[in-house]
Amino acid sequence: MSRHTWHIRRIAGLLAVLLVGTAGAAPAQNAVLRGTVRSDIGELIEGASVVIPEMAFQTATSARGVFLISIPEARVRGQAVTLVVRMIGFRPYRQALTVRAGEHVFDATLQSDVNRLEDIVVTGVMEGTPQTQTTFSVDRVDLTNVRVPSVDPLTQLAGRVPGVLVNTSTGRPGASADIMLRGPTSINASGRSQEPLYIVDGVIISGGLPSINTQDIENIEVVKGAAGASLYGARAANGVINITTKSGRTAAEGTTLHMRTEVGASDVEREIQLARQHALLTDATGERFCIRDTSQPLCARTVDWIAETNRVNNAPGGGAADPETFTLDPGVSTPAPTLRQVFLSRQWPVPLYDAVSQVLTSQPFVSTNIEATGRAGGTRYFASASQLRQKGAVRMMSGFERYTARLNVDQQVRANMSLSFRTFYSRGNWDGWSQDGGGNLFFRLTRQPASVNVLAHDTLGRLFARSNIMFQGRQNNNPLMFTTGNGITDLTTNDRFIGGGTLRWTMTGWADLEANFSYDNATNYFDYGEPKGFRSNIPTDLGFVGRVWTMVSGGSSYNASVNLTLRHNLARDLVARWQFRYLFEQQDRHSRSLSGNTLAVVGVDAATNATLNQSIGSSFTSQRLIGLFAGVNLDFKRKLIGDFLLRRDGSSLFGAGNRWATFGRASVAYRPSQEGWWPLRDALNEFKVRASYGTAGGRPSFAAQYETFNIGSGGALTAAQFGNRFLRPEVNTEMEVGADLELFHRVGVTVTYAHSDTKDQILLVPVAAATGFASQWQNAGTLTNTTWELSVNLPVVRSRDFSWSWRFNYDRTRTVVTRLDVPPFRIGTPLQNTTDIFNVAEGERYATMYGNYFLRGTADCDRLPAPFNADCGGPGAAFQVNSDGWLVWTGGYDVGEGLTRNLWMAQRPAAESPWGVALNWGMPIALRDSVDKSYGSVPLGTGLPDWRFSVSQTLQFRRWTVYALLEGVVGRSIWNQGRHWSYLDFITRDLEQRGKSPEEAKPIGYYWRSAENLGIGGLYHNLIPTNATVERGTYAKLRELSVTYHLGRVGGAGNWEVSVIGRNVFTITKYQGFDPETGISSQNYGTQSSSGLVNAIDAFTFPSLRTFTVTLSTTF
C-alpha cells in the first residue's frame, strides 16, 4: 500500500466516522473495523451491506465505498466472528476475524455475481435466503437503479422475468396491465382473477397496483407456481409477486436526498389505415353527391358534402338532424348485386382529413419524484413524494394524474428487537373509463371517412355531433363528442392507503419471533355525467336531457400474522430451520351506485337532479382466511438443501363442508459444483439442480357457494344461482425442476421446467331451467400448464470504462384443458359477439378461438363437397385461388378476369353449387356443414402465445450508458374486431381499389354483402371471428430504451444524471390493428377468463402509449 493510498484511506475512514455519528470517535478499548469495498473492476461500491451476523452489527458503505463498525468494549471478548459484505449483483465477501480491541482494516473486493445467485430472496422461503440455497425458482428484479421506470409497477416486469406474461390490454392512462405467471390456472375466473397474489412490504393487496409509485420499489420477487408459492396457501395458485419498497435499513447516518424529474410526451406509435376514397354516386362533375330515392330518377337530387354536413350539424336543439341517404352508400342502401359492381375508388371532392391523426395527438408526460433516505441513531427511514401526469394521446382527454407519499421507518428498539412501519398514500384520477372498448371512442374513430373533419364546429360553436353524415355513420358520433374536453364528466378517482407494522424479536440466538399487522384501504369514486343540454347525434336520443351516474367502490384488507423461526443444528454441518405461522386475513369490499337521466336543472351534478330512470345499487362482501403453517428447511454444507412445509387454510369462500384445505411442498436442491470432486470447477463453476413439488389453492368469487336470488327494481325476485355447499378450492399441483449454472465465471444460465395441474376447476355450469336457477358453480375439470423457461446473462465486456452485458429470456407455456367433467362450453367477454368465442373442451388448448372459415388456398379444395372438390385448383378449374389467397368460384375463367370479362355479376345457381347455396363469382366461400349447411364453428387460433422472448442489453462507456429492452410475443392470434367492423362501414383501406390492377381489383361486395338473398356475405360475413380477421399477433417491441449521461457533481453539488428515455418505442409486426398488445381485460368488463392476455380481441380499447422523455436526476 502506498503512503498516498494510506492517507486516502485514513481520510475516508475519518469521514466515515463523522458520518456514523453514533459511533463517534472510537475509544481505544473498543474494536474498530474499517475498510473499503470495491468491485472486481476497481469501482468503489456505495451502499454495500457490511454485517457481523453473530453480533447483529450492520452498516453500509459510504459513497466512497468506506465502512466502519465500532464494537463497544463490553462486547469485545476475543470471539471468532465473520465479517460479511454483500451487494446486489456481487458475490458476498466473507472474512473470518477475531474481535479484539483496536483498529482493524478489512478491504474487500466483490466479485460479480453473473447469475445473481447470491441475491437474498424472501418470497416463498422461510426467511431471507440466497438464491444459491433456494429449492425452487424465485426471480428477483432489482429496481433500485431502474433505467426506465414504468407508471404501473407490473409493466416493469415485462421482458425481465421469463414466465411473467404482461399485457397492456388497454393503453388508457391509469389502467393496469394484465399479468399472469406461466399461464392461467382457472378456466372461468369471472368475479376473481388470474393474477398472482400481490404482497407489498408484507401487506397482502386486495386491489390493483397502479397506484403504487414504481420508484419507491427496491425490488420485486416473483414466485411463479405452486411449487414455490405453497407457503401462501389457498390463494397462491396463480403465484406470488412480492414487492419490497425502499427503506433506510442500510442507510448511513444523516439524510440523502434524491430527486428526479422526467418530462416528455406520449403518442400512439402505429396507425390504422383509413380509406381515402369513396364509392358514393356523384353527378357528372363528381362534386355533388346523389341522394337515394327509389321513386325518383337516379341522381335526381344531389347535395354538396360540406353543405349537407353543416345542415345536419347546425340543427338547433339537442340533436343533429337526419342526413339524406346517399345513393350507393354501401352500408345500408345498396343492393348486393350493385355491391358486386361497385369499387371503392372515387376521389373525394373535398379536403381530406385523417381522423386518427386528428384525434390521436402527442400529449405531455411529466413525472417528478423526491426521496429522502437516512438514519438518525437507531431510526432509519425512507420517505418519498411523487407527482405524475400522463395525459395520454387523445385530444380533449385529461388522462391520468397521481400523487403519492411514502414513509418507511425501521426502528431498532433493542439490540435484538426492531420495529418496522410502512405507510403509503396515493391519490390518482383519470378520465375515459367509459370510453374504453365497445362502441365508444375508438369505435367511432374508426368510422370516419377521409372527408370528415372531426374537429369542425357548427355555427353555434359546438363540436360537430355527427361528423360522418353517411347513413352507416348514424350510430357513430364524432369520436370526440364524449370526451371530457367536450363537457362530459368521466372521472375516476382512487384513494389508496397501505400501512403496516412488523415487530422482529430475536428471542435467543436460535429463535426469532415476528409479528405483523397490515392494512390496505382503497376507495374508487367514479362520476359520469352528461350535462343537461348535452348534444347527441340522434334527434330523438335522450342524451341531451342529461344523465348522471356515480359509483363508490373499494375495500379494506386486514392481515395479522405471528411467525416463529427456530434454528437448530441437527448434526455437524446440517442446519435445520423450523418455522411456525399463524395468520388471519379479512377483506371487505363495498360498492354503491346511483344513476338517472333527464335532469331537472342545468348545472347540478347531484343524482337527485335526475328525474327518470333512477337506479340504485349496492353490495358488501367479506372474505376471511385463517392459515396455520409449519415447515422445516434443512441445509447440509450449503450444497444439499431440503425444504418441506405444510399449510392448513380455512376460507370463508367455500361451502360449510369444505372450508378447510391442506397445502404443502417438498423440495430439494443440490449443488454438485460445491463438491470437492467436481471436475468442471473452471468451466461450470456454479451448478445447482433443484426440484420442487407443491400445491396451492385457487378461490372462487364471493357469491359462488351461495344459493342466490337477484333483487331487481321494485324488489322483484329472480332465482339466479344454485348454491353449492360442497364447493372446494381449485388445487394447483406443480412439479418444477430446474438448474442454475454459471459458465466460466461469466455466463449465467437458468433453465426451468414446470408442469402444473389445477384440478377441481371452479366452473359455472348450467342447470336445468326447470329448477328455476340458471347455473351453479361446481368443481369440474383440470387445467394443465407445461412451461419451459430459460434465461441467460452474458456480460460480454466488463471493465471500469466500458462494459456491455446482455440478458436473454425465453418462455413457452402450453395451457390445455386436460379434464372436463361437464360438457364442453364457451367463454368470452360481454362485448358484442364475443360472448362465446373461446371453446372449452377436454384436450383443447385453452383460449382457442372459434368462428367461421373461408376456404383458403388449394389445400382447401378437399373441403369442398364432392364433386366440386375435383374441379378445383389450377387454371381452368371452377374453383381457383385469388390474389388474396382465398378459394373462389371462377366458373373456369381465370381468377383475374373479373373486370375484363365482366364476371363479377355472374352467379352459380344453388342447385349447382356446393352445399346447395348459390355462389357469386370471385367471392370468398364460407365453409359449411355437410348435413345442415350451417357455417359451423372451427378453431381459428389461440389467444395465448406459442412462446415469448426478450433481449436486453446495457452498454456503458465512461459516463454514457445505453440500455434497451426488446420483447417479443410469438404465435398469439387476435380477432381484429375493429377491422372486421370496418368492412361493414367501408372505412378500412383494405377496400381501396384505386391503383390496383384490373386483375386484382375487388368490388365492395367482396368485402361486404355479396350475397343476394341473405343480405350479408363478403369477408365481413357475420360479426364473428373468421379466418379473414383473426390475425397472427406476433410482434417484437422495443419496450424500453434509455441513453444516460452521468454528469457527476455540478457546481460542486449533487450527483447528476441526464437521460433520454423511450417507452414502447417501436413495434415490429404484421398485425393490422393499432397494437398487437391488446385484449379485453376485466377492468371495464366482467370477462370469464378475467384477463386480457386470454381475451385476444381487439375491440376498440385504447392502444398502448409510446412515450419519449428527458430525465434529470441528482442525489444530495
Add this chain to the structure above:
Amino acid sequence: MHTLSRALSGVVVATALTACRDPLAVQNRNNPDRLRVLATATDLETYTAGAFRMMHQGSIGANAAGSGGSIASLARASSWEVTAAMANCGYLNFQAIPRTAIDNSRGNRFNTAILTDFARQSSAARAAADGLNRLTLGGVSLPSAAQNARLKAFAWFTLGVALGNLSLVYDSAAIVDPYADLAFVPPLSGYREVAAAALTDLDSALAWASATGTNGFSLPSTWINGNALTAAQFIQLVRSYKAHVRADVARTEAEGDAVDWQAVLADASNGITADLQITTQSSPFWGIGVCYWFTGSQVTQFIAGMADTSGGYEAWLRAPLGNKVPFLVVTPDRRFPQGTTRAAQRTNSPTTPTGMLYFANRTTGDMDAGPYGTSFYYWYRFWAWWMNPAGGPYPVFSHNQNDMLQAEAYLRTGNVPAAAALIDLYRMRAGLPALSGVITALGQPVPGGAACVPRVPVGTGPEWTGSTCGDIWEAMKWEFRMENMFIGYSSWYFPSRRWGDLPEGTPLHWPVPYQEMDARRHPFYNLGGVGGVDGAVGKGTYGL
C-alpha cells in the same frame, strides 16, 4: 426458553379465541337465498305473484335490442312480420330465403336468444310452482281464504301461460309440477304434452278464480301491471290464453285441422273484450323487448303489397328476383298512408302516429333489406311508445287476436257469417268493404273488385304468375296481421304455421337450447332449414 413459551402460548390462545365462533361463516348480504325469499306469507305472495312478470320477460319483456335478438325477434323475421337491412336482432339471418336451419350448436350466434326465453319461462313456471307448493303443501297461508285462492288462481294462470309459451316456441320442455318434490328435475316432454299440461293448469286457475271473500279479487294492479282485473275479467283472460295455446300450438296445416276448434270457439267467445295492455315502466321493470328501430325495420313488400290496388304488387310478384324493387302501395286500406305519389304519402305520414294510420312512408332514404324485404314503408303504429319503451300501456294480447281466433274457429266449423261479422269489425274500420252479406262461403273473393284487399300471390315464387283477390280466410288473416303486427309474442309466427304461410324450410319451432341439453347431458340438435328436420314442408300457401 421462557419467552418462547410465552409466545407459543399467545398463538395458542389466539387460535382458541377465534375458534369459539366460526370466523369463516360469512353471510351473503347481497343476494338472498330461498329461505329468506319465502320467509313470510307476504313475501311468498310477492314472489309468487312476481312470476308473471318473469314470464312476461321470457316472452316479450326481454331486452331484444341487442344484435342477438330474442325468440320474438327471430320469429317475427321468420314469419314476414318484419324485415331489415341489418343483421341486428337476427333479422337478416331469419328472413333469408332459402330458409336455413336454426343453428343450435355450442356458442352459436343466437344462443342467448334461444336460451333466454326457455330459461325465463321455465323459471317463471318454477316460481309459480314454488308458490303453489308452499301454499298447498308447505303450510304457509295468507290471511284469508280468498287471498289464498286469488294467489293460487294467479299462480296456476302464470304456470299455465309459461308452459303454454314453452309449448308454442320449443319442440319440447319440462313440465313443472307444483306437487313434485322441489329437488325433482322433470324430464323434457314434447310440445303437445306441454300444451296439454298448460291447459290443465289454466283450468285450475279458472277453478280458483271463482272463490270470493276478503282480500280476494280484484287482482292487485301490480301483478299484471296496470290491470286490476276482476274475477270475471281474469276468467276472460284465462280463457283467451286457453284458446291461444290450444290453437297456436299446431305446427302444420294438418295439426291445425286437428285442433279442437269447438273448444277454441268456446274459450275465445268467452275471452277478453278489450286489449290486455301492460303498463310499461322502468321500475320495477315492465318493459317490452320489441326489436325495432325507426329506420332499420321495414314492412316487407311481400305482405304490404297485398293491400295494393295499383298493379305495383302484380308487377313485383312477376319480376325476377333481381328486379324486385320497392313500389308505392296505393290502397283504400286506411292503415296505409294515402296518395298516389311518394310525396303525397310522405305528407300523409305525420311524424306522430295517429288514428288508423299504422304505416309510414319513409322520409329518409331507402335501405336494402333484400329483394323481399325492401319497401318504402315502416311500421309506426306504436312509434311514440318505441321512443319511450318503458312508459305507457302496450298491448300484449289484443282483442283482435281473440276475435280472429274466434273467427277462424267459426270458419273451420262452417259458420261463415259469424266469422264475417267479426272480421268486419276491423275491416270496415279500415275503410274496406264489408264481408257480411257478401261472403257466404269459403273461396269467394272479397269485395272490391280490382281494388280488393287483400290480394294474394298466384303461383310460386320467386317469379309468381300474378295475384288475385283473397277470400274470407285471407281477409281474416289480413285483419289479424294488420292489428297484431309488433304486439304480443311473435303474433304472426304461431298462426302462420297452421295456415301454411311460412316459406319452405322455415323452422316450425326452436330446439331446446344446447345449454339446457348440456345441463341434462343430452345431445343437442339443429332444427329447420330446407330439407331439414321440422322445417316447413314444401311451398307454402303463398308459393314460397
